[in-house]
Amino acid sequence: xxxxxxxxxxxxxxxxxxxxxxxxxxxxxxxxxxxxxxxxxxxxxxxxxxxxxxxxxxxxxxxxxxxxxxxxxxxxxxxxxxxxxxxxxxxxxxxxxxxxxxxxxxxxxxxxxxxxxxxxxxxxxxxxxxxxxxxxxxxxxxxxxxxxxxxxxxxxxxxxxxxxxxxxxxxxxxxxxxxxxxxxxxxxxxxxxxxxxxxxxxxxxxxxxxxxxxxxxxxxxxxxxxxxxxxxxx
Numbered sequence: 001x002x003x004x005x006x007x008x009x010x011x012x013x014x015x016x017x018x019x020x021x022x023x024x025x026x027x028x029x030x031x032x033x034x035x036x037x038x039x040x041x042x043x044x045x046x047x048x049x050x051x052x053x054x055x056x057x058x059x060x061x062x063x064x065x066x067x068x069x070x071x072x073x074x075x076x077x078x079x080x081x082x083x084x085x086x087x088x089x090x091x092x093x094x095x096x097x098x099x100x101x102x103x104x105x106x107x108x109x110x111x112x113x114x115x116x117x118x119x120x121x122x123x124x125x126x127x128x129x130x131x132x133x134x135x136x137x138x139x140x141x142x143x144x145x146x147x148x149x150x151x152x153x154x155x156x157x158x159x160x161x162x163x164x165x166x167x168x169x170x171x172x173x174x175x176x177x178x179x180x181x182x183x184x185x186x187x188x189x190x191x192x193x194x195x196x197x198x199x200x201x202x203x204x205x206x207x208x209x210x211x212x213x214x215x216x217x218x219x220x221x222x223x224x225x226x227x228x229x230x231x232x233x234x
Contacts, residue, residue, distance in 0.1 A: 002217040005191070005231045007170040008179055012191050014164045015183065021157050028150050035139050035146075042135050046128040053121045060114040067107050074100045175220050182227055192223075193233035202226035 077100060081093040168176060182190040192200035194214060199206060204225030206214070214221050215232040223230055 002220060002231075004172055004175045004220050005217065005229075007167065008175065008191055008220075008229065009231070011164065011167045011171060011179070012189055014160060014167055016189070018157065018160050018164060021153050021160060025150065025153050025157075028146050028153070032143070032146050035142060039132075039135055039139065042128065042132050046125065046132055049121055049125045049128055053118060053125065056114055056118045056121065060111055060118065063107050063111050063114065067104060067111065070100050070104050070107065074104065178220070178222070179229060182229065185227075189228075191229045191231060193231055199223040199225055199228060199230060201228045206230065 074097065077093060077097045081090065081097065084090045084093055171179065179190045189201075194200060194206065194211065195203070197205055197208075197211060202223060202225045204223055206221075206223070210221055211232075213219055214230050217232070221230050222228070
């Protein structure tokens with residue numbers, strides 16, 4: 001077998017191992033992302049409740065100011081009523097007093113409704129805070145486990161990539177460039193064994209003369225169909 005093929009097969013095995021480690025990394029990243037989404041959902045719900053309380057409290061504050069203003073206006077209206085002498089003026093003053101009184105009643109009723117709504121939201125906030133705390137506590141062990149596995153894979157990858165660099169140096173530059181180009185384009189293996197008289201990847205028939213060259217290990221041949229590097233399995 002051609003020395004480059006021996007080195008390439010070793011390199012391909014190492015690349016497959018690295019790809020497997022990277023897939024495990026992506027799986028762990030996916031698990032972590034899932035935990036992050038879960039945490040984001042419960043915290044977002046909490047923030048929405050807090051925003052809702054703040055909005056309702058602002059409404060209640062604004063209504064309280066309106067009530068205070070109407071009470072002051074009512075006090076002036078009552079003072080005016082005491083001063084009027086004519087029946088027509090008294091009627092107008094009473095009408096104004098009734099109008100303000102109805103507005104005050106409505107506003108105070110609205111304040112009570114808002115206060116009840118705020119109490120409900122605050123209770124919801126307490127429940128949501130408990131859910132956030134429960135989620136964080138539940139995720140703590142899972143995140144620690146993921147971090148531990150991630151660190152172990154990172155260490156394995158570092159060692160595997162260092163070994164891979166050494167293996168790559170054993171391949172001639174021209175052949176290595178072909179290998180890297182094919183592997184980069186296909187995203188999978190670059191070397192395939194002959195399957196009978198055909199390429200082991202795309203099943204394209206290989207001419208007898210080229211098959212003999214591959215079998216003899218005199219050069220690294222490329223499949224004309226798919227571009228894979230071919231070798232004769234022993």
